[in-house]
Amino acid sequence: MIWLYAILDYPPAPSLAALRGFDDRPLEALSCGSLIAAFTRHDASHEPRFSTENALKYESIVEQLMQPGIALLPARFGTRLADESDLRAALNAHRDEFVTALQRVRGCVEMGIRIICTTPSQQPVAPESTGSEYMAAKLAQQRQQETAKQRAEELIHLLTEKHRWPRSTRRARTLENSMFSSAYLVPTAQIELFRSAVREAANSAGPDVRILCTGPWPPYHFTPDLSREAQRSVDESV
Amino acid sequence: MSEVSAEDQITLLEVLDRVLDKGVVLSGDITLSVADVDLVFVGLRVLLASVESANRMRTEAPATLREI
Numbered sequence: 495m496i497w498l499y500a501i502l503d504y505p506p507a508p509s510l511a512a513l514r515g516f517d518d519r520p521l522e523a524l525s526c527g528s529l530i531a532a533f534t535r536h537d538a539s540h541e542p543r544f545s546t547e548n549a550l551k552y553e554s555i556v557e558q559l560m561q562p563g564i565a566l567l568p569a570r571f572g573t574r575l576a577d578e579s580d581l582r583a584a585l586n587a588h589r590d591e592f593v594t595a596l597q598r599v600r601g602c603v604e605m606g607i608r609i610i611c612t613t614p615s616q617q618p619v620a621p622e623s624t625g626s627e628y629m630a631a632k633l634a635q636q637r638q639q640e641t642a643k644q645r646a647e648e649l650i651h652l653l654t655e656k657h658r659w660p661r662s663t664r665r666a667r668t669l670e671n672s673m674f675s676s677a678y679l680v681p682t683a684q685i686e687l688f689r690s691a692v693r694e695a696a697n698s699a700g701p702d703v704r705i706l707c708t709g710p711w712p713p714y715h716f717t718p719d720l721s722r723e724a725q726r727s728v729d730e731s732v
Numbered sequence: 733m734s735e736v737s738a739e740d741q742i743t744l745l746e747v748l749d750r751v752l753d754k755g756v757v758l759s760g761d762i763t764l765s766v767a768d769v770d771l772v773f774v775g776l777r778v779l780l781a782s783v784e785s786a787n788r789m790r791t792e793a794p795a796t797l798r799e800i
Contacts, residue, residue, distance in 0.1 A: 546744065546748075549744075549747055549748055549751050549752065550744070550747055552751050553747045553750070553751050556751075568750075568751075570751060570752060571751040571752055572752075604750075606746055606749075606750075608746075675749065708746045711746070711750055712750075714750040714751070715750070
């Protein structure tokens, strides 16, 4: 079984074989036209299992491949194919998509933003309230939370519009408990500018909004999805 | 409250949000320290996909990873 880590457009230095994947397996490269797939081989009976430790390990392996001058599309944990033939077929099937994506992410990293609204909506309404007081308090909380959410969305919009950093639409979503998550594609040279912009947005956001900025990350949210091909490859191999 | 630092929690959350395409739920109460100044207590229950997906990934054999 093949575990895919990333698709690159140029072999990193040192060579892939000097890098290690899961179970200390050497990373191998499969060239397919201008695309290079970085992977490890595993016996079907000894494949990596999902765990927090392995998720972090996976991220560190992908980060080893992130090198200046090399465009990289990270695969998701668990992207596995039956053999090299299936991997090659998947690359061929999405060649144009991958080439376009590699051009888009070249020289860029992914930066993450989480916006947390700390409105009083998470505080319980006093239990001794009457029914109408309770409903009024709940409504007020709901309005406060909506206002905070709206402000957070405006901040995200300003960040995108002002600097024209592409924002992932695939995973941009509103989460529970007033948390917002977004991913941006930012030129490496503008990482500090991005952080400054986030800081500026955070300062103007008000006391009930917190903005967390993370990154740089491999551009996970700007990578074409290979999961269907991987699923089909594995299904047909069993 | 978790004994793991807020930074570790957020880092883990961010890593999981990326290396997994879908299917993870983190729950628990954490304290966020922003710029070493503000301490914000947040009841964190970040729903990134379904509870079922997360449970399957935690408990089942590697074959389950096909569903990621």
